[in-house]
Amino acid sequence: MSSPQDDRGHPASSLRRTLGEGQRLVVKVGSSSLTSADGGHLDLNALRDLVDVLATRRREGRQVVLVSSGAIAAGIGPLGLDRRPADLATQQAAASVGQGALVAAYQAAFWGHGLTVGQVLLTADDVTRRTHYTNARRTLERLLELGIVPIVNENDTVATHEIRFGDNDRLAALVADLVGADGLVLLTDVDALYDGPPAHGGSRRVPLVATSADLDAVRIGGTGSAVGSGGMVTKVEAAGIAGAAGIPTMLTRLADVTAALTEGDVGTVFAPAAATRASRKRWLAHATTxxxxxxxxxxxxxxxxxxxxxxxxxxxxxxxxxxxxxxxxxxxxxxxxxxxxxxxxxxxxxxxxxxxxxxxxxxxxxxxxxxxxxxxxxxxxxx
Missing domain, CATH: 2.30.130.10 (PUA domain)
Incomplete structure (x- = not known):
């Protein structure tokens, strides 16, 4: 299994530098990173911490696309629920209530840095149907040209079971490909990929996944937090989708995002594929259902x-x-x-x-x- 070295020429260091210095970055944050311990309310302190980091990059002249989960989780409390609903109709109701609160919190936090946000809600059809795909790309490109920070989420209020992404990890990887990002950062409640369950003694952090062979000895499991829909499997799959487009991926937790973007030895970095397909072939392989x-x-x-x-x-x-x-x-x-x-x-x-x-x-x-x-x-x- 690959391991990092102090040598600046080592692949892990080179990839971390690419992520840190990239002109265009897609950052995905999971529900568990943005919600309170009970999972029913937004953690505004955590949200502001994330915005502070992203705003710093924008002030440096770099572009950021934020793919943010949390709409359903943010609607749980206001609806009087004690846990994430299992049925689609109630999930859609929670998303309808929570999406407004989520975007309003981002608007206030980014406005404090003199930045404007734009909400982009997508369903799987928007990156599955070719005409929708090109429209979504044009919208995101124009927002970035105008200096806006796009905040992307799945349109949970209208998506049906048949047209859902199922998790925002896959969505983030597809958006990274859509906008030609220099890197993808997946922020979750675990600090990195481990070769076994992180809570078990003896499990070791995997600092670099250079090829798919590096995952052969890794036990990947889990279905995510009580308020999320993904898990480590979806994050590894998302890294594979981004890698197929030549985009490196960093997996870490919100608390370590500053270190991750300044070449710190945190999280797990996934190298992009050595050979990539043409964009149409990638679209067929990963964006279609x-x-x-x-x-x-x-x-x-x-x-x-x-x-x-x-x-x-x-x-x-x-x-x-x-x-x-x-x-x-x-x-x-x-x-x-x-x-x-x-x-x-x-x-x-x-x-x-x-x-x-x-x-x-x-x-x-x-x-x-x-x-x-x-x-x-x-x-x-x-x-």
Whole structure:
């Protein structure tokens, strides 16, 4: 397992320097870092501490996008609840009440530094649908150009189970890719990634994750705090999403954020991938949610994964789900394991009669518009 060294040329030191000196940073803070011990009210002192650090970066001429959880948690107390609600409708009600309180607290704290904030609420559709994706990017870019601090959160008041991110860790990683960030910082209630449960004796901090192999000996678990929806698994996954875009990630706690941004030996830093995909391929792999599944025969699996060919109807053996043309779908091997994801050119209702047949035969029988791929290779990413 990798470990830091004092040598300034060591990868850990270099990555910490990149994060500290980056011109554009995305910072995500979890609910447990911003709420009181009972989880039902905002901890305004903690919130102001975070704002002080981010405002300092803005005064230095750097840009910050803040992805903040806490809306549902902030609504728990005012609604008279004693814990985070389990049902979606009550979560949405809590978010409706709490989001206003959360943004008002940020507005007041940043205003004390002469800075203005802009609220950006996103659903998964906003980074899944390509047109929404580009609109979200334009909005964030313009806010940054105007010197505004964007505060991003999932739009919990309207998101359904089918279009939710599920946690703000994934959202933060996708936003980091969306805005071309130099680094991603995930602030949680644990100071770093450990190779075992942090509360257990003998567990050691993992200062650097250079490659996915460094995680082989790490026991990752937990479902987050009583007021949050994520856990260490979602944070490691978020670091992977950011890494695929060439973006390093720092995982630490709010109390250590100043040290983390001044190259201090705190938290865990995740190195970006050595090779990155094109942005469209990253979008397909990480920002989309599959609306169905296509099962392939062995020949089609080899064509898609090894020869990077388009997916044709002749190699498809089964169709699952209800999707429209243009929707993202998972592409699976005969046993059902997902091997790729792509944008399908046919609706689920159209495909069954096409399966196992050549595009030439289909064009001859049904018309020239059927002489096309089910998924073109430019719209297909191997996972």
């Amino acid at each position: 599959a609306r169905g599944r296509l099962l392939l025969d062995e020949g089609a699996v080899a064509a898609v994964t090894h020869r990077r060919k388009s997916l044709l109807p002749a190699g498809i053996t089964g169709v699952e789900g209800a999707f429209a043309a243009g929707d993202p779908v998972d592409v699976c091997e005969p046993g059902g394991a997902v091997i790729a994801r792509g944008l399908v050119n046919y609706a689920a209702t159209e495909l069954p009669r096409l399966l196992g047949r050549s595009t030439r035969d289909l064009a001859r029988e049904l018309g020239p518009e059927y002489e096309r791929e089910v998924i073109h290779r430019d719209d297909l990413v191997v996972l």
